[in-house]
Amino acid sequence: MPVFLDTTSADFEAQFSALLGAKREDSPDVDDAVAAIIADVKARGDAAVIELTAKFDRLELTPETLAFTSDEIDAACAAVSREERAALELAAERIRAYHVRQMPENAQWTDPEGATLGWRWTPVSAAGLYVPGGLASYPSSVLMNAIPAQVAGVERLVICAPTPDGKSNPLVLMAARLSGVEKVYRIGGAQAIAAMAHGTETIAPVDKITGPGNAYVAAAKRRVFGKVGIDMIAGPSEILVIADRDNDPDWIAIDLLSQAEHDESAQALLLTDDAEFGRAVAAAVERRLETLERRAIAGASWRDFGAVITVRDLDEAACLSNRVAPEHLELCVADPDALARKITHAGAIFLGQWTPEAIGDYIGGPNHVLPTARSARFSSGLGVHDFIKRTTLAKMTPQALKAIGPAAERLAISESLEAHGLSIRTRLDRLNEDAP
Amino acid sequence: MPVFLDTTSADFEAQFSALLGAKREDSPDVDDAVAAIIADVKARGDAAVIELTAKFDRLELTPETLAFTSDEIDAACAAVSREERAALELAAERIRAYHVRQMPENAQWTDPEGATLGWRWTPVSAAGLYVPGGLASYPSSVLMNAIPAQVAGVERLVICAPTPDGKSNPLVLMAARLSGVEKVYRIGGAQAIAAMAHGTETIAPVDKITGPGNAYVAAAKRRVFGKVGIDMIAGPSEILVIADRDNDPDWIAIDLLSQAEHDESAQALLLTDDAEFGRAVAAAVERRLETLERRAIAGASWRDFGAVITVRDLDEAACLSNRVAPEHLELCVADPDALARKITHAGAIFLGQWTPEAIGDYIGGPNHVLPTARSARFSSGLGVHDFIKRTTLAKMTPQALKAIGPAAERLAISESLEAHGLSIRTRLDRLNEDAP
Incomplete structure (x- = not known):
């Protein structure tokens, strides 16, 4: 039986706090093992990935068989029932329609001082999606990760999905095809995250990695954060x-x-x-x-x-x-x-x-x-924002610099950053020389 | 002299790649020390923070003097020159005007199947800003961190700013006042990050921590990530x-x-x-x-x-x-x-x-x-997006569920998640019973 609480009882606050604070997960400490795997993939590339896949997934690969071929994906799609295909297609269509609306607008305006300001959103160039193997291999998660990336305009979208003992889920491959994924690599674990972050001879590095995974995958994502972007740790x-x-x-x-x-x-x-x-x-x-x-x-x-x-x-x-x-x-x-x-x-x-x-x-x-x-x-759920970033824009006219430059120079001097101040002062002096 | 490169020279690509890959920073490994500090603050609260501040900043505090008083901030503001005050005020006004435009819109719409969908943005409840001490104590950074939070609608905004040997920067306190900061604590380092993430008797925990800092601060932010949100590691x-x-x-x-x-x-x-x-x-x-x-x-x-x-x-x-x-x-x-x-x-x-x-x-x-x-x-620069999060909204009508529910049920069954499917099937069965 679950716990039954009542907000009118005297000890409710203590019980509710205990419920809020309860640790539901004991993550094994795999950080040292993960650090070694990442270093190995960085140093030896494909060879390390192939060895680790043989060891952990009991699957012998070569650089040529790291990724599913187009024919293999065709065959998998053909194995999907008509009902499942229709359901996946409807899901993809609806997820796409929702996420298209999330795309934010660029902006640019000129303020009264004559400064033109704004921002522009651009997609990350390449994203990698991790799709767990075994029971937790969910085609719906492929759609939920890949479609926002596709809508955002990500040019190159790849998946790493381990296939222990060579077993793959045709629905995962079908979902990948429906959402514009370029390559599906049959690798998993920390070695897959390392390959996507650092690249190997066969696997080009990506800029952002998303998707759920076990403790090894989570620890690897934390470690490569900074080198690449990651989504949340779920x-x-x-x-x-x-x-x-x-x-x-x-x-x-x-x-x-x-x-x-x-x-x-x-x-x-x-x-x-x-x-x-x-x-x-x-x-x-x-x-x-x-x-x-x-x-x-x-x-x-x-x-x-x-x-x-x-x-x-x-x-x-x-x-x-x-x-x-x-x-x-x-x-x-x-x-x-x-x-x-x-x-x-x-x-x-x-x-x-x-x-x-x-x-x-x-x-x-x-x-x-x-x-x-x-x-x-x-924090927010996954969306197109995870696959785009904002570049701010600023453009001064001589008049705008004259209006707001002196205050910037003053603050630079207060912060003892002389060159900051001089970069403004040098220009203001020219304006004063040029003045009649 | 810096390096001179020319894209027409034969070895340009190698030289440019070397430039791109050059490691400019050697971060000392302070992770174990930081883990100990965080555990200490979690266990002993104020007492730990006060001891660590005495040790690292040579400053004796009590729970009552952890934060600057309003009178102390008044006195600091009075010490700021008229020119500096005017410059800070102009900066605050312009930063605010820019960031107000960043606030994204909520959205809600009904699709042809009768499903009402959308999202809503809400602010984080409390944010903590870290402001480094010493030479790198920049009032401009206070404005750049605090104003987006204020514009986002964050209710409670606090600062931790170490004051080694008791020395503080009046401009930092003035900037804090200009940007709606509620409390400024004179503590720094990993102990300040721990206090903001986990709370102490005196310092209420926050939901998001932003701001630059040294290797200890950066390591502490990485460690508390998940418990609270953090901005980038600069x-x-x-x-x-x-x-x-x-x-x-x-x-x-x-x-x-x-x-x-x-x-x-x-x-x-x-x-x-x-x-x-x-x-x-x-x-x-x-x-x-x-x-x-x-x-x-x-x-x-x-x-x-x-x-x-x-x-x-x-x-x-x-x-x-x-x-x-x-x-x-x-x-x-x-x-x-x-x-x-x-x-x-x-x-x-x-x-x-x-x-x-x-x-x-x-x-x-x-x-x-x-x-x-x-x-x-x-990734993007700091902005109001760092202090808000998106909640997605979905509302089905019986008709909408009838239209799209069967596909969801089909996918749930494919993923062997029976209860997911039953939660839809049970409702669809009711609709069929009710049908004439």
């Missing part, structure tokens, strides 16, 4: 549902389980203003757990990290939710739009009982790569 | 100037020196299509170095990392500049706007000979916190 999934009594307890139960089934460290929380409804949902979860395929995982997550919290009213629910800053937030209440306006920190909001979180995992349009572990307090 | 400053012969060599020389004077590891590069002009600039640099206050620093930077590169034409200059991805880029050419359109990677562009880079350090309006060490390939 933690286990989370859902917080705020629901009033006018919901089917079974719907809410299955929504909670849809995150719990990801990972034993996932967290599913229910906030409700009706204690009886909360108990009904908990009972429904138990019923669903009897038959769910992934009941071992989902059950452990719900038992260890799940919670049902009874609140005084929905305003209090919004306050508590803001303290959690959940990755996914479902608002199953009569007026979800009004409640959403009180939410200050959340990765994604799902409004109303007809919007199960899973719709956002696949096909809603918004990205499913979202900030976990309370990082929605300060 | 490296030594860089300028690249593209100039044709129609410039005063002395102007270009002093512009190069204005970055070289920051740091012996700074880098100043000149690209010109006229070899003779390049030699004239180098000669002007030597003349300026004879008298410059910071000639030891600027001279070392120019000698060790400076370069004058003769190019065939300006297009080639743009290509090479894009490979450098410089922090600051000056375009001192007849048509700087046309050349700017060929630039794909740069932190900030300064257009035309009347726009010395230093104008952007203080008063142009754009931010002076910019990506260094070639990271303009994948």
Whole structure:
């Protein structure tokens, strides 16, 4: 059973703080091993990548077989059923339509002093997406990572996806093709991250690396950060549902389980203003757990990290939710739009009982790569912004420099940066000489 | 003397690659020391911060004197000259006017299937700015960090600024007051970063930490990343100037020196299509170095990392500049706007000979916190985006779920995530039951 809390009980604050602070993940310390792998790939390139792949994935590769050929991808796509292909295509189309709207505008204007200012957005030149192998190899994640990059205008998009024992997922290859990926390398782990960051004879280096991965991949991403850009370091999934009594307890139960089934460290929380409804949902979860395929995982997550919290009213629910800053937030209440306006920190909001979180995992349009572990307090889900950057623009006229230059010179002198001041003074002196 | 290169020489590519790859900074490995400091502050709070400040900054504090009082800040502001105050105020006003324009729009729309989608931007609740002590204590950096946060709507803004031996910079306190900072703590180093990330009895934790610092500060920021957001890890400053012969060599020389004077590891590069002009600039640099206050620093930077590169034409200059991805880029050419359109990677562009880079350090309006060490390939300068985050919104109607739900269910089944599929199927079944 999960923990049951009530905001009116005397020890609520202590219990809630404990829930907020609970460490759900024990990351093994693989940093030294990862440092050695990165150094090896940097030094020996393809040879290191090939050896490490033989060792970890039991797969013998050559420089020629590092990447899937176009024929191999064709064959994989042909193996995808018509229904799956149609579903992937619809998902790709909807994700693209959403992300196209995210592209920000360039700007340029001239201010009263005559200074022309502005900025311009440009895409990163090359991006690499990591796609985990095995059970966590999700074609939907390929779309969610690659399409924003494609929309941003990234010229070269590659994937690293390990294929342990040579086994690959045709849907992953199909998703790669649907989203403009140029090459799919059958390598994984820290060696794949190192290859994308530093390049090898066969694999050209990229400028930005995104995508989830295990502890080795996460540690490697942290290490190459600075050499290349990275997205967030993702933690286990989370859902917080705020629901009033006018919901089917079974719907809410299955929504909670849809995150719990990801990972034993996932967290599913229910906030409700009706204690009886909360108990009904908990009972429904138990019923669903009897038959769910992934009941071992989902059950452990719900038992260890799940919670049902009874609140005084929905305003209090919004306050508590803001303290959690959940990755996914479902608002199953009569007026979800009004409640959403009180939410200050959340990765994604799902409004109303007809919007199960899973719709956002696949096909809603918004990205499913979202900030976990309370990082929605300060970060956003993946989007086109992750694949573009802003260059600021400034252009002075002689008159503009005359108007604002002396203040800049004054500040430069205050900071003891003489050459800064002189670069302005030299020009101002010329203007004074030229004046009649 | 700096290195002189010519793109027409046979070994240019090798020389340019060496220049690009040159390691300009040797960061001491302080990671273990920093880990210990962070653990100490986490465990003992104020007491640890106070002890470490006594040890490193030779300053005895109490919980009551950790922050400057309002009276102390008043007194500091009164010590600022009228000219300096006016210059700071003009800078603050112009930086604010620029950053207000950066605030992105929220969006919401309904698509043909009846799904309402969109996103909303919200500020982080609390931000902490690190302001280095000693020589590198720049009031302009306070404005450049704090004003974007203020414009973003951050509720609580604090500064940590070490005051070794109790010495503080009145201009820093004045800049803090001009930009809505609530508290200025006289602490620094890894202990200040730890206090802002984890909180102490006196110092409330923040959600985002920005600002430059030494190796300890940088290592501490890397370590607390995830618990809080951080901005970039800044490296030594860089300028690249593209100039044709129609410039005063002395102007270009002093512009190069204005970055070289920051740091012996700074880098100043000149690209010109006229070899003779390049030699004239180098000669002007030597003349300026004879008298410059910071000639030891600027001279070392120019000698060790400076370069004058003769190019065939300006297009080639743009290509090479894009490979450098410089922090600051000056375009001192007849048509700087046309050349700017060929630039794909740069932190900030300064257009035309009347726009010395230093104008952007203080008063142009754009931010002076910019990506260094070639990271303009994948990241942007500081701005309001660093203090806001995006929450995505999705709302389905029964009809929308009917239209797109089956495809999501199909993908969930393909990924073996049964509960994901059931959360959609359960609702679709209800719709089918309800149908006539």
